[in-house]
Amino acid sequence: MIYLDHNATTPVDPRVVEVMLPLFTDQFANPASKHGPGREVTRIVERARREVATLAGARARDVVFTSGATEAANLAIGGALAAAGPDRPRVLVGATEHPAVLGAADAAAAAAAGPGTRAERIAVHPDGTIDVDDLRRLLGPDVALVAVMAANNETGAVNDLRPLVEPVHSAGALLFSDVTQALGRIPVSLERTGVDVAVASAHKLYGPKGVGALVASGDAWARIAPRAHGGGQERGRRAGTLNTAGIAGFGAAARIAAASMTDDGRRQRTLVAQLTELLVGQLGRGAVELNGPVRARLPNTVNLRFVGAGADDVQACLPQVAVSAGSACSGGGDVPSHVLLAMGRTAAEARESLRFSLGRATTPEEIRTAADQVARAVQRVRSLTQSTPIQDEVRDDNRARTARPAGTPA
CATH class of the missing domain: 3.90.1150.10 (Aspartate Aminotransferase, domain 1)
Known part of the structure; x- marks a missing residue:
C-alpha cells in the first residue's frame, strides 16, 4: 500500500514509541501524586509541555493537554462564549475550517441559546485563503471569538494570520487558530503572530492518537471558562487524569518535527x-x-x-x-x-x-x-x-x- 493520506493521520514514529513505552509499565504513576514516582512522571509531562510549546512558538505554561484538537476546540470556543456572556454572543468561523471547529462553534452557539447568539461563516477566496475584507465586514463589538485555521487539511492552503490580529483585537475578540495541519510542517509562532488561542493534535505529526493541546496566552485563559470540571488538573483548565504516555509521545514527536x-x-x-x-x-x-x-x-x-x-x-x-x-x-x-x-x-x-x-x-x-x-x-x-x-x-x-x-x- 502506498499511503498518501498523511493529513488524515500519520504513523507513530518508532522514536516516539520508544519514549512512550516506559510510561505504560515502569513510570506509570499518576502525576497528581506527590510521592517520588508521581513527581518523576510530572517531570516527564512538563518536559513534553516545553517541547510542544517550543514547536508552537508559545510559552510552556500556556499549553494544556487534551484528548485531541477536537476536544481542545470545543473547550476553547465553548469556553469563550460562556465567559463572554450576552454582550458578545457571536462567533466568526472561516468557511473552510475543519468539521471539528465548525461543529464546536455551531454547538456552542446552540448551547448558549441567548438573544443574537450565532456562529457565522467568513468567506474565502477561490484559492481557499481567508477573505480579510469579509472578516472586517462581519466584525463588531458583539463578537467573542474569530476562528481562522493556519493551514487547511484538504487543500493545504496556508493563511497569513498576521493581518487578522489588528482588526480582531480592535473589536475586542479573541483570535483562535487550528494549527493542527501546520504544526510540524511549517514554522508556527503563536506568540510572534499574535494568535490568542490555538489547538493541535499529536497524531498529525507522527505522535499517538488520543492526545492534543489547547494553547492560549495568559490573557486569553482569563476569557475561557473551564468546560471540564473535576480534580483541578492542568491548573483547573481541563480536569481529568493526564494521558501521560500520550503526552510524552506528543512531546517527542514535537521535538523530532522541530529538527x-x-x-x-x-x-x-x-x-x-x-x-x-x-x-x-x-x-x-x-x-x-x-x-x-x-x-x-x-x-x-x-x-x-x-x-x-x-x-x-x-x-x-x-x-x-x-x-x-x-x-x-x-x-x-x-x-x-x-x-x-x-x-x-x-x-x-x-x-x-x-x-x-x-x-x-x-x-x-x-x-x-x-x-x-x-x-x-x-x-x-x-x-x-x-x-x-x-x-x-x-x-x-x-x-x-x-x-x-x-x-x-x-
Whole structure:
C-alpha cells in the first residue's frame, strides 16, 4: 500500500514509541501524586509541555493537554462564549475550517441559546485563503471569538494570520487558530503572530492518537471558562487524569518535527511537484485542475480535480494507493467537500477531487507508481459507461483478480 493520506493521520514514529513505552509499565504513576514516582512522571509531562510549546512558538505554561484538537476546540470556543456572556454572543468561523471547529462553534452557539447568539461563516477566496475584507465586514463589538485555521487539511492552503490580529483585537475578540495541519510542517509562532488561542493534535505529526493541546496566552485563559470540571488538573483548565504516555509521545514527536521540518518540507514539496507533473503529463493539462493556492500551501499537500472522473470511483480503482476525497472527519456519505464548495467549486467538481498528502517516509519510487496507478484509474473511470454501477463493477473485478490462481492470464 502506498499511503498518501498523511493529513488524515500519520504513523507513530518508532522514536516516539520508544519514549512512550516506559510510561505504560515502569513510570506509570499518576502525576497528581506527590510521592517520588508521581513527581518523576510530572517531570516527564512538563518536559513534553516545553517541547510542544517550543514547536508552537508559545510559552510552556500556556499549553494544556487534551484528548485531541477536537476536544481542545470545543473547550476553547465553548469556553469563550460562556465567559463572554450576552454582550458578545457571536462567533466568526472561516468557511473552510475543519468539521471539528465548525461543529464546536455551531454547538456552542446552540448551547448558549441567548438573544443574537450565532456562529457565522467568513468567506474565502477561490484559492481557499481567508477573505480579510469579509472578516472586517462581519466584525463588531458583539463578537467573542474569530476562528481562522493556519493551514487547511484538504487543500493545504496556508493563511497569513498576521493581518487578522489588528482588526480582531480592535473589536475586542479573541483570535483562535487550528494549527493542527501546520504544526510540524511549517514554522508556527503563536506568540510572534499574535494568535490568542490555538489547538493541535499529536497524531498529525507522527505522535499517538488520543492526545492534543489547547494553547492560549495568559490573557486569553482569563476569557475561557473551564468546560471540564473535576480534580483541578492542568491548573483547573481541563480536569481529568493526564494521558501521560500520550503526552510524552506528543512531546517527542514535537521535538523530532522541530529538527526535521525544514528537510522534510523541502523534500515533500519536490515530490508533490513531481506527482502533479506526472499526472498532468499522463492525463493532459486540461484534465487536471489544482484546488488551492499555487504557492501558499503546505509542502506535503495537493488537491486535484480530475475532470470527468468521480473521486469515489477513482478511489475504488486504487486498491494499492491510499488517498482521500475530503476530510476524514467529515462524516462520510455522498456529500461534496464543504471546503471546495466554499472556494466556489460546484458539487460535481468537488466530487471529482482528490487530496494527496505525503509523509516523512514517502519515496520518489512511490510517487511514480502512485501517479501511474491514479492516471490509469482516472482513465478507466472515464471509459466506463454512465449506465454501469462503476464502483460495484470495479469491486467485482478486484475480487475476481484476487481469487484468480497465480499465473492465470487476466
